[in-house]
Each structure stands twice: as structure tokens, then as C-alpha cells.
Amino acid sequence: MAPAPIEIDHLTKRFGDVVAVDDVSFEIAEGEIFGFLGPNGAGKSTTIRCLLDLIRPTSGSCRVLGLDSRKDAVEIRRSLGFLPSDLAMYPNLTGRQTLEFLAHLRGGVDWAWVDELCERLDADLGRRVAEYSSGNRQKVGIIQAFMNRPKVAVLDEPITGLDPLVQLEFHAMLRQHVAEGNTVFLSSHTLSEVERVTDRVAFIRHGRLVAVERMDDLRAKAVRRLRLEFAAPVAAEEFLSVEGVHEATADGATLTLQYEGSMAPLLKAATSREVLSVESGSLDLDEMFLEFYRDEVAEAGADADTARGDAADEPTTTGAGGV
Ligand SMILES: Nc1ncnc2c1ncn2[C@@H]1O[C@H](COP(=O)(O)OP(=O)(O)OP(=O)(O)O)[C@@H](O)[C@H]1O
Ligand SMILES: [Mg+2]
Incomplete structure (x- = not known):
């Protein structure tokens, strides 16, 4: 090879x-x-x-x-x-x-x-x-x-x-x-x-x-946004249980969602009602990029706390994500 x-x-x-x-x-x-x-x-x-x-x-x-x-x-x-x-x-x-x-x-x-x-x-x-x-x-x-x-x-x-x-x-x-x-x-x-x-x-x-x-994996993981306009008012709660949906807010007949992965389960749930329009937002990769680094900051903070806690009774250990 x-x-x-x-x-x-x-x-x-x-x-x-x-x-x-x-x-x-x-x-x-x-x-x-x-x-x-x-x-x-x-x-x-x-x-x-x-x-x-x-x-x-x-x-x-x-x-x-x-x-x-x-x-x-x-x-x-x-x-x-x-x-x-x-x-x-x-x-x-x-x-x-x-x-x-x-x-x-x-x-x-x-x-x-x-x-x-x-x-x-x-x-x-x-x-x-x-x-x-x-x-x-x-x-x-x-x-x-x-x-x-x-x-x-x-x-x-x-x-x-x-x-x-x-x-x-x-x-x-x-x-x-x-x-x-x-x-x-x-x-x-x-x-x-x-x-x-x-x-x-x-x-x-x-x-x-x-x-x-x-x-491709990152794209699949990225959070996507979707705006659906229905013929009649909807309740956001109904959509929160749909696979992949993270957030749902309803304003009368307008539903705004954040989801990840396939859109299929969401569309299936939505089309049980009369849908007037669908507006799909782009992938928010910039946000995803920032998440990578935010998580690291959070982990570093958590490790520092653990290290301080450990210091009181046993030797300090630092996790793989520690700084
Ligand atoms: N010749 C050098 N002497 C001392 N420190 C250096 C030297 N070159 C890089 N560094 C330090 O090493 C770290 C990494 O720098 P590097 O240039 O590799 O970053 P980078 O990811 O390319 O950043 P940027 O996006 O700003 O180009 C920084 O803290 C920088 O200050
Ligand atoms: Mg550089």
C-alpha cells in the first residue's frame, strides 16, 4: 500500500x-x-x-x-x-x-x-x-x-x-x-x-x-432550521417529540424548528396538517465551529474544578481534556 x-x-x-x-x-x-x-x-x-x-x-x-x-x-x-x-x-x-x-x-x-x-x-x-x-x-x-x-x-x-x-x-x-x-x-x-x-x-x-x-458527518450533525407555515394554529409541543427536533416555537400558525439529521420524520409529522409554506434555513456551520471550541472551554473549566476538588483528599489527576 x-x-x-x-x-x-x-x-x-x-x-x-x-x-x-x-x-x-x-x-x-x-x-x-x-x-x-x-x-x-x-x-x-x-x-x-x-x-x-x-x-x-x-x-x-x-x-x-x-x-x-x-x-x-x-x-x-x-x-x-x-x-x-x-x-x-x-x-x-x-x-x-x-x-x-x-x-x-x-x-x-x-x-x-x-x-x-x-x-x-x-x-x-x-x-x-x-x-x-x-x-x-x-x-x-x-x-x-x-x-x-x-x-x-x-x-x-x-x-x-x-x-x-x-x-x-x-x-x-x-x-x-x-x-x-x-x-x-x-x-x-x-x-x-x-x-x-x-x-x-x-x-x-x-x-x-x-x-x-x-x-459529511458534520453536515449530518449540524443543526438545521426550518420554518413552517400552517393553515391553522399549531402547538410547538407536538413537534418536540419528533425524532431529531431540538427546539420548536409556535407563533399562531407559524412554527420555527431546529433539528438535526434527516428531515423525513419532521416532514411526516408536519404533513398530517395543511402546510402552506416551508422555508429551510442553511446549515449553521459557523455556530458548529464555535460549539467545538465552547465545549473545550467548558471541559477545561470542569477539569480545573475536578483538580481543585481532588487536591483536598487525594493526588491530583488531570483528564485527557485537561489543560
Ligand atoms: N517563532 C515563534 N516564537 C514564539 N512563539 C511562537 C512562534 N511561532 C508561533 N508561536 C506561538 O505558537 C502558538 C501557535 O501559533 P501559530 O502561528 O501556529 O498559530 P495559527 O493557528 O497559525 O494562528 P493564526 O490563525 O493566527 O495564523 C501561538 O501562541 C504563537 O504565539
Ligand atoms: Mg497561522
Whole structure:
């Protein structure tokens, strides 16, 4: 079996007293678009920098296509495309000159392919980098990451600064890239930013992996909202017992619901009456993202309480979720 394109194995990185990455392990499979999510300072860029051998792990290791990040860094670079979160570019070069310079460092690229990428992202390569808008800088960064048709693309916050139309095209580009047997690892601040494009996501907070989930599973778990308009007044209580329904409020003949999972039981219950209209709200993934982190805060608080309680009569123990 071919090795996983990316393996992070018990990775820990400390900066003095700060534990930026704390015993993080996960694997990304070939052909996946994998999202790495977390708030500011969570440890995303630090993990990525270790993976790229830009900094040295305190302990643990990373592998790319079965090769060790540290020992085989040069070989890895041939199959890898990388967009750093803080891409440095020469201000006096144009976008095209920047790409030519980077292509030269990599021993040449297929310019027809680079031109295709520019066209897709609607990048203006004629201007000097100093004159670029942040979105245009990001486009040049993305193009340089893909210009050698990498087996593995590692992108630190690629969507930052891209307008919605360019984001759509960028997502289509990523899908095409993985359909050709390649793999994409990208970081982001929110789930809603990447939910349309990622297959799986890992959540990191304070350097710790909170969860790794399939996007399909998260969608199924996400709370959805529904507004039903009936021909006659309804009682909310009748719907609270329906499978998947969390909340129900009635205002005359209007019923507002929150539910998760399949809509089928709910529709069955609703259509026993005369329904005038159904309005379905979108998945609230931003809320779900926040829930992941709120839960962690609550757990950390609970652990701290337990630790204080334990201290009185027996040795302090810290649970797996303790900080
Ligand atoms: N070179 C460094 N020296 C000291 N501390 C650092 C260094 N790099 C990162 N850190 C610290 O490590 C932690 C993780 O930072 P990191 O840049 O990995 O977060 P991030 O998830 O990428 O955040 P953001 O979304 O803001 O980019 C932070 O507390 C940060 O201050
Ligand atoms: Mg970062």
C-alpha cells in the first residue's frame, strides 16, 4: 500500500514556555482535500512549518509521501507545493517576474499550465508586487504553489483575501487537482470557509487536536432550521417529540424548528396538517465551529474544578481534556 501523503505523528513544538503544538497526530489519505481549522494562535502554521521542515519539532515527526520531513526535505520539495501564510515577495518584481524567479529555483515549469492557472484565478501578473491588492498577492502565492503540479499541496490560509467568485474557481481547481490523484492540506479559521471543498477536517485549539471529522458527518450533525407555515394554529409541543427536533416555537400558525439529521420524520409529522409554506434555513456551520471550541472551554473549566476538588483528599489527576 502506498504511504499516506501526509502523516503527523505525535508532533509537539514548544517555543520556550509556549506549547504551540501538543502531541498532534493525524493522517491524510491520497485524493483528499483536508482542512485544518482553528482560531488564531491554535498551532496551525506551526504544524505546517514542521511538516515543511521550516522549523524543528520538539518531539514527534512528520512524513510526506512516506518520506521524513527532516531527513528527506529536499526530495519532498520536488513533489510538494506550499503556500505560506506570510509569503515574502520582492516588491519591485512584477507577478510574472516573481513566478519566473520561483520557477527558475525549481528547475523550470510548464508555462502553458501557469498561464492556465492565471487565467482561472483572473490574476494580473503585469503589475509590480508592491502595487498589488492583498487578493492579487494571494493569487500569485496560490499559482506558485501549484505551478509544479504538486502531488501534495500544503496551503496555509489560501482563501484569505479572495473574493467569492475567485474562491469558487479556486475550489474547482482544488477538486480537479485531487481528482487527478493529488492531495490537498489547507488551513482556515472557520468551517464555513472550507465546508464546500473539504472531505475531512481536523480542529485544533491551544495546540491540541480537538477532533477529526468527515465533512459529511458534520453536515449530518449540524443543526438545521426550518420554518413552517400552517393553515391553522399549531402547538410547538407536538413537534418536540419528533425524532431529531431540538427546539420548536409556535407563533399562531407559524412554527420555527431546529433539528438535526434527516428531515423525513419532521416532514411526516408536519404533513398530517395543511402546510402552506416551508422555508429551510442553511446549515449553521459557523455556530458548529464555535460549539467545538465552547465545549473545550467548558471541559477545561470542569477539569480545573475536578483538580481543585481532588487536591483536598487525594493526588491530583488531570483528564485527557485537561489543560
Ligand atoms: N517563532 C515563534 N516564537 C514564539 N512563539 C511562537 C512562534 N511561532 C508561533 N508561536 C506561538 O505558537 C502558538 C501557535 O501559533 P501559530 O502561528 O501556529 O498559530 P495559527 O493557528 O497559525 O494562528 P493564526 O490563525 O493566527 O495564523 C501561538 O501562541 C504563537 O504565539
Ligand atoms: Mg497561522
